[in-house]
Ligand SMILES: NC(=O)c1ccc[n+]([C@@H]2O[C@H](COP(=O)([O-])OP(=O)(O)OC[C@H]3O[C@@H](n4cnc5c(N)ncnc54)[C@H](O)[C@@H]3O)[C@@H](O)[C@H]2O)c1
């Protein structure tokens with residue numbers, strides 16, 4: 001089993017928001033038993049109270065890791081987002097503090113795509129409104145505003161992992177697919193790219209959003225874009241809440257310009273289960289509202305649990321940052337008989353020389369070295385042959401100005 005500078009039973013892992021059992025099992029297989037799992041998110045005050053003793057933190061989309069929380073996390077080695085999105089973490093602050101953030105970029109793609117396909121049919125048949133009426137004793141047997149999806153045009157904004165899956169499934173059901181992306185993307189099947197967002201909005205019977213939360217996508221569907229959509233068309237958003245101006249959508253639905261919407265993500269989502277959800281869309285019968293469950297399937301959560309836990313173990317065991325969203329990517333094969341030192345630093349001139357002086361000054365033989373830098377951060381992995389006083393080396397590495405984090409693995413003297 002891997003030996004760490006901090007033995008595994010002392011590595012405190014806190015998993016929030018009901019992360020799947022697979023994560024616990026994977027961590028246990030990796031020798032990590034000091035794991036606490038909570039079913040809910042923690043707010044900033046609760047995080048500030050607890051974060052000081054946590055070495056590895058696992059979250060989903062409801063836990064907000066602000067710079068303040070991260071600065072208080074003096075022992076934090078890594079964060080695992082057990083989801084795709086990482087916008088709930090101040091990634092720049094985490095990076096500045098030498099904390100890599102991992103996620104699962106594909107594990108719930110299919111779940112979101114299937115939900116969107118289901119919603120296209122539900123919206124185009126007005127099923128939710130009719131069902132609610134029947135529950136109330138009514139009987140709205142009408143074909144008004146009910147359409148087959150075959151032959152209709154689906155407009156996909158953001159032709160990435162989810163957008164392309166939706167594209168394939170929609171075509172298989174006879175829809176014509178148009179898409180718009182800021183990056184030139186290869187069209188799958190018979191899908192066709194649009195040159196502009198306006199073009200896509202003007203030709204689509206249903207528009208579905210699959211873009212990340214960035215400054216450019218904030219309110220990318222507002223009053224003007226809704227007005228540019230075909231009269232009596234439909235909108236789906238299972239991407240991020242800030243992408244659609246909800247008040248503008250509610251207004252467009254009230255005047256029947258948009259006759260159906262399925263919204264899974266909102267600008268303000270309840271942090272706790274007992275918090276009341278407020279939205280201008282509440283009460284609009286043709287709006288399907290779901291509590292951010294696009295990726296919440298048993299299959300997706302199980303896969304995510306395994307994938308993110310493995311990435312956290314790899315980082316803790318070997319120093320591998322492959323898959324981190326805010327860090328230089330480094331992986332070095334394990335060398336038999338070596339002690340491994342990991343050093344995260346500000347990317348200042350002369351840093352590597354100072355790191356190497358710690359080893360050359362002791363006549364230590366470097367068996368392998370891996371340095372990965374980007375304009376702000378440097379990450380160096382050094383494998384040293386034979387006997388070494390790892391605590392002394394560790395202390396000297398930590399003393400280098402600009403050091404953010406240092407660790408050693410597989411010590412020679414134990
Ligand atoms: N509802 C849920 O539970 C749920 C589950 C998974 C993912 N998501 C969200 O879905 C979104 C998409 O996920 P993905 O895995 O497909 O991401 P992705 O990175 O694979 O694809 C995003 C695409 O959007 C494009 N894009 C970026 N900015 C754009 C802009 N301004 N205009 C047009 N296109 C733009 C990118 O070029 C890329 O092709 C993310 O925001 C993710 O967080 C939500």
Ligand SMILES: O=C(O)CC[C@@H](O)C(=O)O
Nearest residue numbers: 060061062083084085295
């Ligand atoms: O599981 C979650 O909380 C988030 C799901 C989804 O939005 C994601 O980013 O993967």
